[in-house]
Amino acid sequence: MKDFGIYIHIPFCRQKCFYCDFPSFAGKERMIGPYLEALEQEMGQVRQRLWDRGEAVFGSDGKLAPGTIYIGGGTPTVLETVALPDVFYLLQKHIDVEHAGEITIEANPGTVDGEKLRLLHGFGINRLSLGVQSFDDGCLKAIGRIHSGQEAAEAVAEAQDAGFANISVDLMYGLPGQDMNMLRESVETALSLGVQHISIYGLQLEEGTVFDKLHQQGKLVLPSDELTEEMYDYITAFLPERGYYRYEISNFALPGYESRHNLSYWQDVPYLGFGSGAHSYWGDCRYQNSARIEVYMEEVFQGRAMCHVEEKVTEKAHIEEFCFLALRTAAGISVRRFAAVFGRDVHELYGEQIRRLVEKGLLLEDRERLCLSPLGMKYGNQVFGEFLLEDEK
Ligand code: SF4
Structure with a gap:
């Protein structure tokens, strides 16, 4: 299941x-x-x-x-x-x-x-x-x-x-x-x-x-x-x-x-959100309910629950978010899981950035994972910025 x-x-x-x-x-x-x-x-x-x-x-x-x-x-x-x-x-x-x-x-x-x-x-x-x-x-x-x-x-x-x-x-x-x-x-x-x-x-x-x-x-x-x-x-x-x-x-x-x-x-697990303003992340789509209670209720009463796709998650967006979110946690990015989800090695996409961040002391790396150092946790935005991909990747 x-x-x-x-x-x-x-x-x-x-x-x-x-x-x-x-x-x-x-x-x-x-x-x-x-x-x-x-x-x-x-x-x-x-x-x-x-x-x-x-x-x-x-x-x-x-x-x-x-x-x-x-x-x-x-x-x-x-x-x-x-x-x-x-x-x-x-x-x-x-x-x-x-x-x-x-x-x-x-x-x-x-x-x-x-x-x-x-x-x-x-x-x-x-x-x-x-x-x-x-x-x-x-x-x-x-x-x-x-x-x-x-x-x-x-x-x-x-x-x-x-x-x-x-x-x-x-x-x-x-x-x-x-x-x-x-x-x-x-x-x-x-x-x-x-x-x-x-x-x-x-x-x-x-x-x-x-x-x-x-x-x-x-x-x-x-x-x-x-x-x-x-x-x-x-x-x-x-x-x-x-x-x-x-x-x-x-x-x-x-x-x-x-x-x-x-x-x-x-950890990139899907979720269903119910109620006004709630978000759902399901398949390759993000949905968002109206934050206005009245509008939310009207839509539901008209049978239009989960109808508003806020964003179709492209592979590029998925990779970036997968990295930003995983890096927020102590467990960081699992190299194996990244390969299982996206079919390629995280170093193939981010090798140069990883090397720079490790050198600056913002990222820690071993064979299994990449995670923020204590300094990286403090200046997380600097690290996350490096995980933005060019459009063509
Ligand atoms: S108004 Fe205060 S109590 Fe209500 S959601 Fe915001 S922080 Fe929480």
């Missing part, structure tokens, strides 16, 4: 964070009912299409049988305890949930309590990804989060009490007003809570966000480049020292707790 993942997007949030450009919306809770109905229909339509094509993606009961499921957003846990069973009803209707070894849900600490977490765990969700960003109340306020540091710590403890043994927290650095001590305290708090996985991202100014506007008005004060670099150096040295293996540029995990779902994106 084909290996693939399923992503389900819940686009509702209580409040829009100041840095966020994800397809998520505050104040649209009244649409939750019809949205779940659309999700159910979308899954039904896609399932039927894949069945008609004879794709090897079904379990013995005729349901989709992915290796991993990821429920993200938005804030899936903005759904009330009474609405969450509807999500699981539609999942169980179309998906062989038990076949999936990893089922993750994203949660905002301001939208969970013990009861909700027990419910989620009882549904078979075995991984919780908590968007914490910082345990410092000043930082949290400055970026528009709805929860306090204390609430975030309580959410981790409540999740553990509810039975979650695989918890990830998202943290951020380079935030307005953040200094080294605040960052250190946040990272150390996460470790002291016993989480198994930490994703940590530098703040990016994305177009259309509150921070983007403030920046243009000259009203956003961010840590200096030197301080931000010091933060990066601290994180990338400290977490591995404490046993959290850096298995991807921004992701650290105790051994065995890497996100299988996210790894599959980086």
